[in-house]
Amino acid sequence: xxxxxxxxxxxxxxxxxxxxxxxxxxxxxxxxxxxxxxxxxxxxxxxxxxxxxxxxxxxxxxxxxxxxxxxxxxxxxxxxxxxxxxxxxxxxxxxxxxxxxxxxxxxxxxxxxxxxxxxxxxxxxxxxxxxxxxxxxxxxxxxxxxxxxxxxxxxxxxxxxxxxxxxxxxxxxxxxxxxxxxxxxxxxxxxxxxxxxxxxxxxxxxxxxxxxxxxxxxxxxxxxxxxxxxxxxxxxxxxxxxxxxxxxxxxxxxxxxxxxxxxxxxxxxxxxxxxxxxxxxxxxxxxxxxxxxxxxxxxxxxxxxxxxxxxxxxxxxxxxxxxxxxxxxxxxxxxxxxxxxxxxxxxxxxxxxxxxxxxxxxxxxxxxxxxxxxxxxxxxxxxxxxxxxxxxx
Amino acid sequence: xxxxxxxxxxxxxxxxxxxxxxxxxxxxxxxxxxxxxxxxxxxxxxxxxxxxxxxxxxxxxxxxxxxxxxxxxxxxxxxxxxxxxxxxxxxxxxxxxxxxxxxxxxxxxxxxxxxxxxxxxxxxxxxxxxxxxxxxxxxxxxxxxxxxxxxxxxxxxxxxxxxxxxxxxxxxxxxxxxxxxxxxxxxxxxxxxxxxxxxxxxxxxxxxxxxxxxxxxxxxxxxxxxxxxxxxxxxxxxxxxxxxxxxxxxxxxxxxxxxxxxxxxxxxxxxxxxxxxxxxxxxxxxxxxxxxxxxxxxxxxxxxxxxxxxxxxxxxxxxxxxxxxxxxxxxxxxxxxxxxxxxxxxxxxxxxxxxxxxxxxxxxxxxxxxxxxxxxxxxxxxxxxxxxxxxxxxxxxxxxxxxxxxxxxxxxxxxxxxxxxxxxxxxxxxxxxxxxxxxxxxxxxxxxxxxxxxxxxxxxxxxxxxxxxxx
Numbered sequence: 001x002x003x004x005x006x007x008x009x010x011x012x013x014x015x016x017x018x019x020x021x022x023x024x025x026x027x028x029x030x031x032x033x034x035x036x037x038x039x040x041x042x043x044x045x046x047x048x049x050x051x052x053x054x055x056x057x058x059x060x061x062x063x064x065x066x067x068x069x070x071x072x073x074x075x076x077x078x079x080x081x082x083x084x085x086x087x088x089x090x091x092x093x094x095x096x097x098x099x100x101x102x103x104x105x106x107x108x109x110x111x112x113x114x115x116x117x118x119x120x121x122x123x124x125x126x127x128x129x130x131x132x133x134x135x136x137x138x139x140x141x142x143x144x145x146x147x148x149x150x151x152x153x154x155x156x157x158x159x160x161x162x163x164x165x166x167x168x169x170x171x172x173x174x175x176x177x178x179x180x181x182x183x184x185x186x187x188x189x190x191x192x193x194x195x196x197x198x199x200x201x202x203x204x205x206x207x208x209x210x211x212x213x214x215x216x217x218x219x220x221x222x223x224x225x226x227x228x229x230x231x232x233x234x235x236x237x238x239x240x241x242x243x244x245x246x247x248x249x250x251x252x253x254x255x256x257x258x259x260x261x262x263x264x265x266x267x268x269x270x271x272x273x274x275x276x277x278x279x280x281x282x283x284x285x286x287x288x289x290x291x292x293x294x295x296x297x298x299x300x301x302x303x304x305x306x307x308x309x310x311x312x313x314x315x316x317x318x319x320x321x322x323x324x325x326x327x328x329x330x331x332x333x334x335x336x337x338x339x340x341x342x343x344x345x346x347x348x349x350x351x352x353x354x355x356x357x358x359x360x361x362x363x364x365x366x367x368x369x370x371x372x373x374x375x376x377x378x379x380x381x382x383x384x385x386x387x388x389x390x391x392x393x
Numbered sequence: 394x395x396x397x398x399x400x401x402x403x404x405x406x407x408x409x410x411x412x413x414x415x416x417x418x419x420x421x422x423x424x425x426x427x428x429x430x431x432x433x434x435x436x437x438x439x440x441x442x443x444x445x446x447x448x449x450x451x452x453x454x455x456x457x458x459x460x461x462x463x464x465x466x467x468x469x470x471x472x473x474x475x476x477x478x479x480x481x482x483x484x485x486x487x488x489x490x491x492x493x494x495x496x497x498x499x500x501x502x503x504x505x506x507x508x509x510x511x512x513x514x515x516x517x518x519x520x521x522x523x524x525x526x527x528x529x530x531x532x533x534x535x536x537x538x539x540x541x542x543x544x545x546x547x548x549x550x551x552x553x554x555x556x557x558x559x560x561x562x563x564x565x566x567x568x569x570x571x572x573x574x575x576x577x578x579x580x581x582x583x584x585x586x587x588x589x590x591x592x593x594x595x596x597x598x599x600x601x602x603x604x605x606x607x608x609x610x611x612x613x614x615x616x617x618x619x620x621x622x623x624x625x626x627x628x629x630x631x632x633x634x635x636x637x638x639x640x641x642x643x644x645x646x647x648x649x650x651x652x653x654x655x656x657x658x659x660x661x662x663x664x665x666x667x668x669x670x671x672x673x674x675x676x677x678x679x680x681x682x683x684x685x686x687x688x689x690x691x692x693x694x695x696x697x698x699x700x701x702x703x704x705x706x707x708x709x710x711x712x713x714x715x716x717x718x719x720x721x722x723x724x725x726x727x728x729x730x731x732x733x734x735x736x737x738x739x740x741x742x743x744x745x746x747x748x749x750x751x752x753x754x755x756x757x758x759x760x761x762x763x764x765x766x767x768x769x770x771x772x773x774x775x776x777x778x779x780x781x782x783x784x785x786x787x788x789x790x791x792x793x794x795x796x797x798x799x800x801x802x803x804x805x806x807x808x809x810x811x812x813x814x815x816x817x818x819x820x821x822x823x824x825x826x827x828x829x830x831x832x833x834x835x836x837x838x839x840x841x842x843x844x845x846x847x848x849x850x851x852x853x854x855x856x857x858x859x860x861x862x863x864x
Binding site: 005008009010012013016017020021023024025026027028029060061062196197199200203204207208211248250251252253255 | 841
């Protein structure tokens with residue numbers, strides 16, 4: 001009897017939650033669910049984009065509100081593939097795919113219709129998919145290049161590639177993990193409840209850190225700084241009176257800072273010297289494979305090292321470098337050694353200017369995110385366009 | 394700490410087992426320290442202010458009680474009122490009053506040219522609630538209806554008690570203090586009832602009020618860009634939002650109290666099913682209405698004065714009720730509209746003219762009360778009188794414009810569920826359903842379902858604050 005009751009309890013509970021979620025569509029989950037809807041499972045490179053998608057994606061905190069479409073082959077954008085035209089391909093992760101901007105605002109889509117010196121018009125093809133590392137890219141290119149008419153390929157390696165690679169191989173090298181990933185991917189795609197549970201579980205860890213561990217840390221640091229106890233962290237240059245004043249200032253509303261103010265970081269944000277970033281061997285191997293694949297198919301390939309976070313851009317603008325830049329810097333050494341054509345976009349960050357003409361990276365990045373805004377994509381586009389002119393004229 | 398935060402879920406899960414394992418004395422201590430922690434999490438800077446108000450209230454009330462001389466009693470009462478109301482005015486109304494002063498002198502041509510800068514004070518959370526509660530305590534002592542608590546700890550627990558601290562209900566000492574002295578035991582039936590009330594509260598807040606707030610925001614920011622249907626729908630939805638937000642908070646407070654063994658009186662009694670504006674006000678924010686009645690209306694003379702003065706008292710009390718909600722002309726107008734309607738209805742009742750309305754079907758009366766409340770609620774939401782009139786203009790001129798994105802099942806299904814629930818409760822069928830076997834089977838998964846849903850939503854995104862926190 002008790003088992004029966006328990007069974008009824010859980011059946012009703014799960015059904016209620018699944019139906020309720022589908023009716024009320026909470027903004028936070030809907031954002032993740034829609035993203036899941038335009039992704040598909042792929043046995044070769046784990047994740048791909050679904051073909052023929054056309055959805056509106058609104059960030060749950062109204063950070064952006066965009067249209068996301070894919071064509072018949074699952075490439076970002078609506079234009080069907082036209083192999084009668086020569087093509088310029090862009091491949092990389094979410095930055096290339098254009099997370100947070102509409103189809104027409106990704107830098108790759110804006111290359112569409114590029115006309116070279118012989119008046120030939122090119123079609124641009126966005127092969128980017130979020131969370132792609134070099135190995136997934138190499139596999140996808142091997143599969144897709146024969147079906148396309150690519151003449152030029154822009155590849156955007158990214159800071160997080162080492163993590164993406166580790167995740168990729170943890171699944172590809174272990175059939176059980178791969179199977180689990182497949183089932184959880186499909187379950188979270190088709191069950192709202194499963195997706196909500198997964199997102200909640202991921203956020204719970206973050207929330208716990210933010211809600212409980214950070215305040216303890218702050219209290220610990222404040223106490224040690226006030227009491228001037230030996231410590232291995234830096235204290236703000238503040239007296240007890242300073243702390244008291246800052247306490248009193250809490251009674252007042254903080255003045256509203258105007259939109260797109262230049263970011264303010266601490267003096268230690270930008271390092272003086274770069275350090276090597278350990279890059280997994282598979283990144284180098286896959287990068288070489290991507291190059292040789294392009295060469296074999298007579299495709300000119302150029303790599304772009306992009307600052308995918310505001311901190312890196314900020315430090316680059318100050319003529320210094322951020323620790324997040326270490327990955328690009330290490331990869332850059334490899335590219336130079338291998339004589340691979342690349343452009344370091346970090347060198348162009350001084351072109352990031354706001355409406356008032358100040359050097360300011362703020363409007364170029366989605367707030368709280370590492371992705372480019374519409375204007376950020378334009379900034380990348382301007383540099384790519386110049387390179388494209390050089391190559392195709 | 395907000396009721397709609399991850400912190401609160403953990404807070405309550407830690408408190409409950411320790412609370413019921415403790416002795417009566419320790420239960421009080423636990424409630425005190427947990428309440429203090431609850432308030433500190435909101436903004437620690439306001440804790441000293443809170444205790445300053447408590448200290449003043451405690452000692453002036455003891456003074457009133459101890460001194461036989463009426464003059465001294467009055468002196469202590471005025472000190473209490475001056476300081477408590479002074480703090481409220483400083484933090485809540487100072488900027489508004491300075492603006493009025495500036496506008497007035499500007500009008501008569503004696504103005505300085507520079508508009509006064511905002512003092513920029515943050516409104517201490519719960520100040521409107523605990524100030525009224527503290528005043529009620531002192532006035533009750535003054536009126537010899539209450540013997541003040543001797544110990545500061547016992548007194549401050551009454552004001553600090555976390556379920557009602559930040560957004561009410563505004564409880565009276567006679568309702569609450571005696572409950573702290575009784576040892577509380579775990580009672581599964583009572584806990585289940587409390588859980589049911591909490592579930593309803595979270596349903597109202599998370600599933601109805603918060604999504605509505607997001608959807609109507611663009612329309613209230615720019616009513617001129619939207620057509621009349623969108624403006625009207627936004628107004629309807631805002632009325633539902635404000636009800637669900639505030640009554641949702643009250644429900645969570647009442648349910649939490651219930652689980653811990655405390656009886657917190659109902660603050661809302663299905664106000665939108667009332668058949669007159671007067672009845673709507675009697676069912677809306679009951680603890681505030683009864684506070685205003687006891688400490689403003691009666692102090693002004695109540696109905697023991699001439700009919701005209703009585704009408705004025707009623708009007709003024711309602712205006713004060715409106716002004717309590719916020720330092721803006723919009724709230725004064727909102728209070729005035731409702732005050733005027735209350736006076737008109739009272740006049741009709743006094744003359745026994747209300748019998749002419751008897752043949753009108755009840756649903757029509759409900760519709761009238763709701764529509765009147767809804768139209769007034771516009772002042773409640775708008776930032777300025779001007780933007781309220783823009784919106785009214787859009788509605789009444791059937792203006793064209795953009796369509797708002799509000800017409801979705803995600804909003805209207807939960808709203809209809811709530812309306813159905815309240816109607817069943819109003820016609821007294823709900824209790825039969827609640828006693829049925831089917832409901833007994835399903836209530837636990839239903840409560841669990843709603844609570845899990847809310848927990849998941851709060852984990853992923855910070856929910857907006859409760860609307861009444863700004864009061």
